Amino acid sequence: MSHRAKRQTACFLSLALLLVLLLLLNINTGSIHMRPGEILHVLTSRETADTQGQIIWEIRLPRLIAAAILGGALSVSGFLLQTFFNNPIAGPFVLGISSGAKLTVALTMIFFLGSGRSVSSGGMVAAAFAGAILSMGFVLLISLKVRNMALLVVCGVMIGYICSAITDFVVTFADDSNIVNLHNWALGSFSGTGWENVRTLTLIVLPCLLFSFLLSKPMSAYQLGEGYAQNMGVNVRVFRLELILLSSMLSACVTAFAGPISFVGIAVPHLVKNLFGTAKPLVIIPASFLGGACFCLMCDVIARCAFAPTELSISSVTAVFGAPVVIWMLLHRK
Amino acid sequence: MxxxxxxxxxxxxxxxxxxxxxxxxxxxxxxxxxxxxxxxxxxxxxxxxxxxxxxxxxxxxxxxxxxxxxxxxxxxxxxxxxxxxxxxxxxxxxxxxxxxxxxxxxxxxxxxxxxxxxxxxxxxxxxxxxxxxxxxxxxxxxxxxxxxxxxxxxxxxxxxxxxxxxxxxxxxxxxxxxxxxxxxxxxxxxxxxxxxxxxxxxxxxxxxxxxxxxxxxxxxxxxxxxxxxxxxxxxxxxxxxEQGCYLTYCGSPELPKSVGKPSVFVIGGGGSGIPTYRRLHRQGIAFAAGVLHKNDLEYPIACALASEVIAEEAFEPIGDEAFENAKALAGSCDEVICCLAKFGTLNARNRELFMHRNALCPQRMRQRMQEYQ
Structure with missing residues (x-):
């Protein structure tokens, strides 16, 4: 086995180990303390009748599964966008895609709750996807005019601000009953995730991830630029469309369930690429997923525990850890 | 394959x-x-x-x-x-x-x-x-x-x-x-x-x-x-x-020649004159070259750079007409430089030209041009 293969295997194993540790830590953290033996008992007996069982099965487990899957989805979505724009600071949050999704979800929620109906998780995802695609469309339009990547990112940030402003506006004039609901969600949080949500998001995220993984080959061709990719037999137009749809779907899904979460999409792929010493999609897509899952689980523990019983919004925690990584990355680019 | x-x-x-x-x-x-x-x-x-x-x-x-x-x-x-x-x-x-x-x-x-x-x-x-x-x-x-x-x-x-x-x-x-x-x-x-x-x-x-x-x-x-x-x-x-030319034979692009009445006459041949042509051309001094054979390797370069070139047909000894033209032209120039160290039978009359005007050797000319600057 070559040196590189050994390094990558070691990295995969350590990430997997870290994920397991974080899962255990997550299930063991919260306002009600339980001993590991009790938790093991609840998990193995599938006992949901008592309080402990309720907490583990109905609150902690779905939440940590959602955090892991959505974190992974967000990182992969970031990696796809970075490949698409050939720019390491592209990401769903920076380009305004998350904010676009947030806007449409807020509008949908207000509309449905206002008329006294509830929104299914599938409906939320559909709304978020529409918003994500809308923002993405704007970014793409700009990218046709602007070749400069820094400028494109600035435009993305502006789109994000516009969407957030409209969201705030809408929220301000929404009925009182909706506001609490909306406000929590708009800040970003994994709290209140139930099994139904987990089922929906798994059904959406896993096929998207699989599809992304199958795009590894054209993606690595595309890393050499459009001209060479085309010469290697990649249908560039179709491939670009696939990338856009997949990354929008993944980030829309995250936004629909947990609100906009910042910096994960940039920081995690960057850390993972440096850890593995390669940018090969075949390695980085699964590695980003694992890394993103770990990152979000860690941030969620902190969000819950740092100022317990008050819970922080997940986005502020990811920003605290993610933003320095991004700054460090910008400073160390050649 | x-x-x-x-x-x-x-x-x-x-x-x-x-x-x-x-x-x-x-x-x-x-x-x-x-x-x-x-x-x-x-x-x-x-x-x-x-x-x-x-x-x-x-x-x-x-x-x-x-x-x-x-x-x-x-x-x-x-x-x-x-x-x-x-x-x-x-x-x-x-x-x-x-x-x-x-x-x-x-x-x-x-x-x-x-x-x-x-x-x-x-x-x-x-x-x-x-x-x-x-x-x-x-x-x-x-x-x-x-x-x-x-x-x-x-x-x-x-x-x-x-x-x-x-x-x-x-x-x-x-x-x-x-x-x-x-x-x-x-x-x-x-x-x-x-x-x-x-x-x-x-x-x-x-x-x-x-x-x-x-x-x-x-x-x-x-x-x-x-x-x-x-x-x-x-x-x-x-x-x-439009300006300058490309010499296919040498594979070399040449800048436009300096125009005007030549003030220096260069006696060259066999490539010996090329450095002097280039130096004069760089200084913007109009010059004439001769007598060159048309099959001489420096002939195309002389044509590209010199305002006038006196030439003889290939493989022929320098004839009277070319010689007289060169003599007259050299006479009208301020200076004559001879780049040749040796003369052969075909260009024997270049020696005559050289004696006639008591030409400078390129080293002396180089000093002279440095004095100008």
Missing amino acids: KNLSLRTEDLSAGYDRSPVIRNISLHARPGQILTLIGPNGAGKSTLLKTLAQQLEPLGGTVFLGKNPIKSLSANDIAKSMSLLLTERIDPELMTCRDVVATGRYPYTGRLGILSAEDHFKVDEAMALTHAMELSERPFRAISDGQRQRILLARALCQDPGVLLMDEPTSYLDIHHKLELLGLLRRLVKGRNLTVIMSLHEIDLAQKVSDVIVCIKNGQIDRMGTPEEIFSDEYIKTLFDI
Whole structure:
């Protein structure tokens, strides 16, 4: 086995180990303390009748599964966008895609709750996807005019601000009953995730991830630029469309369930690429997923525990850890 | 060896439906280098892009071997034709070997994992381009010359029959230009490759190509072997050279001559006068040269730079007419420089000219010019 293969295997194993540790830590953290033996008992007996069982099965487990899957989805979505724009600071949050999704979800929620109906998780995802695609469309339009990547990112940030402003506006004039609901969600949080949500998001995220993984080959061709990719037999137009749809779907899904979460999409792929010493999609897509899952689980523990019983919004925690990584990355680019 | 030719029939292409190139019919054969030359904006890159299927033709057909290229799948085209582009690539965290290995993609499966044979081909291509020692270096960290070698290795391990290259020598210094083109020459014969490339260095195009295609205003202006194409007058018209000229015989471009009544007369021959011509020309001093034989190697340069040249027919001793003309002209100049150290039977009368005007030797002249400055 070559040196590189050994390094990558070691990295995969350590990430997997870290994920397991974080899962255990997550299930063991919260306002009600339980001993590991009790938790093991609840998990193995599938006992949901008592309080402990309720907490583990109905609150902690779905939440940590959602955090892991959505974190992974967000990182992969970031990696796809970075490949698409050939720019390491592209990401769903920076380009305004998350904010676009947030806007449409807020509008949908207000509309449905206002008329006294509830929104299914599938409906939320559909709304978020529409918003994500809308923002993405704007970014793409700009990218046709602007070749400069820094400028494109600035435009993305502006789109994000516009969407957030409209969201705030809408929220301000929404009925009182909706506001609490909306406000929590708009800040970003994994709290209140139930099994139904987990089922929906798994059904959406896993096929998207699989599809992304199958795009590894054209993606690595595309890393050499459009001209060479085309010469290697990649249908560039179709491939670009696939990338856009997949990354929008993944980030829309995250936004629909947990609100906009910042910096994960940039920081995690960057850390993972440096850890593995390669940018090969075949390695980085699964590695980003694992890394993103770990990152979000860690941030969620902190969000819950740092100022317990008050819970922080997940986005502020990811920003605290993610933003320095991004700054460090910008400073160390050649 | 794939022995594929690339042929076009009445090809036209361009952007937004307005054709940049029109009626292009050319035929590139295995074992040959076909070079596109022509002025900037003539459509060379557009033509290459169309051949590479990156630009949809507006009319006409491209044939790869016997088949219209449209009838082939993207993967089949990838297996028969590879590219070396001018666009800069900046692949993140890729070693040189990784970049070369991308050439094997059309041969790999769904996930792009290389087989043992693929690895062998990668090594082979890197050895061919003498790039083995770069193997584990990050692609971003190597020089332009090395990058071009890596990209050529990439193109070769794609195992193509046809190789398209857009300005492969741009960014390269002369050492690497010669190395790259020398390598290409060997590969073309060794692998029976069909090469189509564009070059700005027409002196190199003249030396490396089997076929030259001259593109002007989006059309083929002329096509043929370098010997058929290259003449001073034709290059001048092809590139619309208004100032200066291009000497095909020497492969050298020359700046416009200094005009006016000559103030220095240079006696040269056999190449001895060239440094003095260049020095005077740089200083902007108008000068005359003579008596030169028309087959002297410095005759074209003297014609390009001197405001007047007195010449004698090839292989003839200097005759009375040329001698008298030279004497009169030298008499009207302020200074006469003699660059010749030895005289032979054919130019014996240059010695007479030299004695007649008590000419300066080039060293003395150099001092004199430094005094001027």
